[in-house]
Amino acid sequence: MCIRWSREDISSWKSMKKAIYIIFPLVIYFLVHDAVQILLWAALNQLLLASREETVAFLNANGYTVQGIINGLAILCGVAAIWQAVKNEISLAEGRNVNHSKDKGRDKCQSVIENSEKTVETVKNKDIMEKKVTAYMVLGAFAFCLALGLNVLFHLLGITESSRAFTKTASAQFGVAFIAGLFLYGVLSPLAEEAVFRGLIYNRMKRCFHYPIALIVSSLLFGCYHGNMVQAVYGTILGIIIAFVYERYESFAAPFLFHGVANVSIFAISYYNGLSSMNGWKGWSVVVISFVGAGTCFWRIKGQKIERENSENNMNK
Numbered sequence: 001m002c003i004r005w006s007r008e009d010i011s012s013w014k015s016m017k018k019a020i021y022i023i024f025p026l027v028i029y030f031l032v033h034d035a036v037q038i039l040l041w042a043a044l045n046q047l048l049l050a051s052r053e054e055t056v057a058f059l060n061a062n063g064y065t066v067q068g069i070i071n072g073l074a075i076l077c078g079v080a081a082i083w084q085a086v087k088n089e090i091s092l093a094e095g096r097n098v099n100h101s102k103d104k105g106r107d108k109c110q111s112v113i114e115n116s117e118k119t120v121e122t123v124k125n126k127d128i129m130e131k132k133v134t135a136y137m138v139l140g141a142f143a144f145c146l147a148l149g150l151n152v153l154f155h156l157l158g159i160t161e162s163s164r165a166f167t168k169t170a171s172a173q174f175g176v177a178f179i180a181g182l183f184l185y186g187v188l189s190p191l192a193e194e195a196v197f198r199g200l201i202y203n204r205m206k207r208c209f210h211y212p213i214a215l216i217v218s219s220l221l222f223g224c225y226h227g228n229m230v231q232a233v234y235g236t237i238l239g240i241i242i243a244f245v246y247e248r249y250e251s252f253a254a255p256f257l258f259h260g261v262a263n264v265s266i267f268a269i270s271y272y273n274g275l276s277s278m279n280g281w282k283g284w285s286v287v288v289i290s291f292v293g294a295g296t297c298f299w300r301i302k303g304q305k306i307e308r309e310n311s312e313n314n315m316n317k
Helices: 007-011 015-050 053-061 063-115 118-156 164-174 178-208 211-225 229-249 253-271 280-303 310-316
Strands: none
Touching (some): 015 063, 053 063, 063 178, 118 253, 164 178, 178 229, 178 253, 211 229
């Protein structure tokens, strides 16, 4: 999994070999994830048998939180098993953009050297950093607006309530202790899922096939991964947007931030039944405002250009 094949090498492969190359790390992830889950549940069962009644009662009362922690540990182990492959794919994907930025950086550096104006370079770096911070703030707002709009829309249309599988999943997710949920759904889950579906699968698919195929198929896989129809539709839509964001920002930090903000926003709002209270005109008003906000952010992201600091570009001058 750690071997770096070039696009030229991959282009000569048959479709079956490409499919195996793309899916194999995902299989490894699930095998390790499930194996760790089984071991942890077995260990917990043994602990319960040897524990006092107070301990058993505490664990039973916090069953969803315990379930979330066990799943989180399993996710960590699954990602750890394929992390080197993920790092390789991310470095390959961002390396092309870095090199491109370096070429432009050399031109800028040459201009600075010729004019002997190092202060100008410092000002430029500061300006780039400010623009970068603004760009990521816009990204966070985009994630919040889109996630809120879609979730309220699904609620108003009765989609979420119609799925027993989703209702069961939602009960487990929102049954987790609030602080634990913020970490699980705001940090751990986004990191793992983005590493697998964007960092690895999407990047590999781009090298094996064309961009549209990578965009659609990786997003469908991301949606199906969630295990029920409601989250499959929601996840596929978000997957397409996240892949678009990844391309625009040219950094793995962007999909991770988008995913984390979207998850935390809905978790925090739903934890205290905020979504269920958005009915009638109130709910539709939230949908309209959210989608207008998301559209504005999308337009801004589509037209913006993220530059790297000159100090980074000068490293290989």
